[in-house]
Amino acid sequence: MSKEILVPDIGDFESVEIIEILVKTGDKIKKNDSVVTLESDKSSVEVPATIEGTVEKINVNIGDKVSKGHLLVTLTGATQAEKKPKKIVEEKLPIDTEKIIEEAEKTLILKNEVVETKFLKKKEKENKIEVTKDGDIDSTETKEWLDSLSAVLEKDGKHRAQFIIKQLIEHSYKEGSDLILSRNTPYINTIPPEEEKKSPGDQNLERKIRSLIRWNAAAMVVRANKKNPELGGHIGTFASAATLYDVGMNHFWRAKNNKFGGDLIYFQGHSAPGMYARAFLEGRITSKELDKFRQEVHPGGLSSYPHPWLMPKFWQFPTVSMGLGPIMSIYQARFNKYLINRGLLKDEGRKIWCFLGDGETDEPESLGAIGLATREKLDNLIFVINCNLQRLDGPVRGNGKIIQELEGIFRGAGWNVIKVIWGSYWDPLLAKDKTGILIKRMNEAVDGEYQAFKAKGGSFVREKFFGKYPELLDLVSQMTDKDVWKLNRGGHDPHKVYAAYYKAMQNTGSPTVILAKTIKGYGMGKSGESINTTHQQKKLDEEDLLYYRDRFDVPLTDKQVKNVEYYRPLENSPEIKYLKECRLKLGGNLPERSSFAKPIKTPSIDIFSVMKESTGKKEMSTTMILVRMLTNLLRDKNVAPRLVPIIPDEARTFGMEGFFQKIGIYAHEGQKYEPVDSEQLSSYREDIKGQVLEEGITEAGAMSSWIAAGTSYTNHDISMIPIYLFYSMFGFQRIGDFAWAAGDNQTRGFLIGATAGRTTLAGEGLQHADGHSHIMSSVIPNCKSYDPTFGYELATIFREGLRRMHEKQENIFYYITTMNENYPHPAMPKNKSVEDGILKGMYLFKEFNKYKKTKIQLLGSGTILREIIAAAEILQKDYKIDSNVWSVTSFSELRKEAIEIERYNLLNPDKKPKKSYIEQCLSTTEGPIVAASDYIRLNSDQIRSFIRKSFYSFGTDGYGRSDTRKNLRKFFEVDKEHIVTYSLSVLAKEQLIPSKYAKEAIKKFNINPEKPMPTKL
Ligand SMILES: Cc1ncc(C[n+]2csc(CCOP(=O)(O)OP(=O)(O)O)c2C)c(N)n1
């Protein structure tokens, strides 16, 4: 029995071209094998077989135009006709909508009436009752409720109690209450003392070790600044966070080794001295190296903050630009799950920990993606927010309580929140507090006060905190001021921190945030404990140092303290042994950066060969060509599984909807609904094994995913190839700081600035029209930026990118702009040097050599190259002027090479000077040089100083605007008419032709010389 494969529903498209036939007569094909590739004017998509069998006849040819229902292939021995998913369209008679609305409205009115009468009744009742103390209108009734709850708690436990509370809340809403019920719990620890998991550690030894780390961390900052005050550094931040790090290092954070992938820790940037100080005790860093803190120019220096670029074997994540760490860690956690769900990584229960400051939570990036962490059920993610109530210049929110604020935000977003506010010394007081007055006082005081309490001593705390209520004063009457002063904060109590970390590790189904209350500059005494200048403190005088030593019992003599000596106990001391054993148990050192990823073999040249052929009359955009190329790459068995297409909510704009069915969109819960377009070929397919990351509208999120995927070679020892496509204007301009961090992080991958060019993305206007992304990308040292015009250029650059980043494992990344303008693409010139030129940044595209009299060099980039080519034709035809047309694929690559050569020549005055590639191309050519691109003049100006000839650059300086491409190019003066006119003028200025030609052209092309510069319009 023979069966047919037809063109399925392809959405809004009709008469779509067949560009590839992927089967041959006699082939045995399985269901879902691709049969043909269709290409509309926007995208290409493969048609999968709906049945299996042997190909008997192919009924179409390449180039045929087909529509839905067209017969593609006939199969023999076909089995099981695919059952189309049932249409969920209602077949009933049209519904009388108005009637339904009318009825609904009636019920609504009725309902409202009922509700209103209810409220009226309530109001009447309220009027009769007098509000008494603290808003409690009936304390006997309140007590009854509370007693009932206590009974439930006692009899059936907290879960049952919580259930009942939830029911009560829901019920109250149903009954018409619209009060917002607090997302906050009281200002006490989340974990009650009886539920705390006890640390198995030796607390005495751990305190000693921590004290030494504290000392050495402070000493390295002080020493560096004694040497040279301009070096800077922070003492106060790590001083407040030391316990938070130490407990993790001693008991929780597992390192990468040959048996385990390792937890990933995002350290708070300016707490770096603490990590160095610990590494010093571990013997990983010498005292000489500590002395080179922040002196990074010579080898062996320790970087100011976590910078993998500067310390590639140590730091894993650049974090100091505040806000980047938190969001990157969220997407890192999600990417881990992505790899696991796609079967590329073993699920070993690895965790991602991210440390951030309370001030850092002001950054939109810090909190902007916490909802995603809940949606994705990232129980592999733990945030630790060090709430020292201070930031750079003072309190975080002096009038409020940052911990409560953050609790509300994170709980609202569905996180598991663990508050670590009070240390163990408070436990007996809280146990004695039968009336709840202590908790009430804790709830009342604001951060500004809490900060002052820790700056001003025990008697101040007694007077100002406890003194507010006589009952509280009684509570501490037996305690000395010293005892009161000792009442510690949770984040400095290793027991409390241990219990919190332990609980966080057990949590499933949601991410966890630990809100730990600490003191900025803890232990620094008068010089910097809990005072507003703490953050800037980088010098400690002798008195401060002696105090610090005594406070933490560091075994140094006064003389040693005066010399600010480091302290490292002997190798076989209990401290060092303990420290090392802890790390040994946890698998090794942290932080440590390594990679054992295998290279990915560059795909065969054949995959790209179709891009090197002419498209004939067929017009295509480079974005389409890129998508076609990616479709081809998905057929390469080495590359296909490693590709990570990342798209904000723009897949259809970029013609990428074909990927939905083919490789699926990653969704950790699969697809729980039948998509509205399920009948169509490119229907929206979410899948737990989906490959595409469609991020939604978050450039910061997409970029974080791109960084996670592009550093997978080190974090997971598996190389992935992320390709993030975005509107070029919403790339570097929006996520510039991430791109810089990506470079620091040695991310390997492709950034594609699609719909690029100030005059090429025509109809969108000022906020969309990009004329400067190539300038922004060019400043990143390891970013290679390209602005190709033709399909073969794009294919050459892309393949080289794969080869260099993923086969040769170079720490570079690519920024390539692609356009949405459709035009025909020529075949790749046969000349061997073309490929080399494309990669170096320019090659001779065409010579116009008919008249051999006057010549000009025309350099064009991106779509403006086509204007240049057209201008060259006019110059030859109408003015008998010859030209060389150069396609410049990358002004920045040309510049980077030229500055290197120039530097070499200047530093080697006695050697034979080398020639830059620009010089090799242009020094022997004839005539002045005119360069233009769809970017501001600075783009082509990048090569100006390396050209020893007259050089004129044109570009799209000014604000973009919406109009037709033709009008925009005229406005920005980069259309062929302006190029011709400017060329004639340049030649006149060089005295190669009379000026009348330029004058005539100005008139002929209707150019207004009085028009203000576009930058002023
Ligand atoms: C994006 C960004 N803006 C500003 C800074 C400068 N800066 C460094 S630390 C700091 C204050 C940090 O306060 P917080 O997050 O509370 O950390 P703490 O030191 O108190 O732990 C600031 C503003 C920065 N590093 N990054």
Ligand SMILES: [Mg+2]
């Ligand atoms: Mg802070």
